[in-house]
Amino acid sequence: MPATTRSRRNRNKDGSPINVPEVPVASPAGESVLDSKLQDVSVHLNTISAFLESTPNVPRSVVESFHALQSIISVPHKNCEDFLHRRSIVIQGIPELPLSTIPSIRQADVEAKVTEVFDALGVEARPWAVFRMGRWSETKPRLTKVILPSRSQYLTVLGKASSLRDTSKYRHIFIRASLTEEERRKEYDLRREAREKNQSLGHKEYVVYRGEVVRISDIPNIRERQGKPQGN
Secondary structure, eight states: OHHHHHHHHTBOTTSOBOOOOOOOOSOOTTOOHHHHHHHHHHHHHHHHHHHHHHSTTOOHHHHHHHHHHHHHHHHHHHHHHHHHHTTEEEEEOOOOOOTTSOHHHHHHHHHHHHHHHHHHHTOOOOOSEEEEESOOOSSSOOEEEEEOSOHHHHHHHHHHGGGGGGSTTTTTOEEEEOOOHHHHHHHHHHHHHHHHHHHHHTSOOEEEETTEEEEGGGHHHHHHHHOSOOOO
């Protein structure tokens, strides 16, 4: 009898099976375990929501209570994603060991090389996470994503990143903020705008600085106005 009852409740009123979204069990390449867990929260909430909406005889008050709980949980979930994003950088050009190397050794190697880059920048920081993004390639090393403990460390690394060009060992290393797809599109448009202005002048005068196209000569004044980075 209980089995029959469960079977009936797992079907719509017309007798068709309830369409419950599948929960992914694997993370895409380059995605951290923490990012995956955060995304799973939304997946699980949506799965339960779809089940409640499709299951007959569930009191409306129960469904509404769940939706209220879902909205409450989603806010800190989004805040947590933003928290990590605002402390994440991407490093291009860190050499990578062959794919035949033991994974744990490859991981230890990239962590050590990130530490060496930070030493060259004069930044004291122990990252929360360091990992390669994308698929391994024979032609070039993958990008390296680094999540830092504090916002001030994040800003300090980005502020000093250009100094690597003055070193023979790290001049091939490029550091930028970790960007969302929307932020990457905006960054692309800004760089195109700066490039077009420089082409019309015949020399480099404009650059993208802190989300704006500005004259290189104006950067010291902008830094002075905005002040030094504070807080975590």
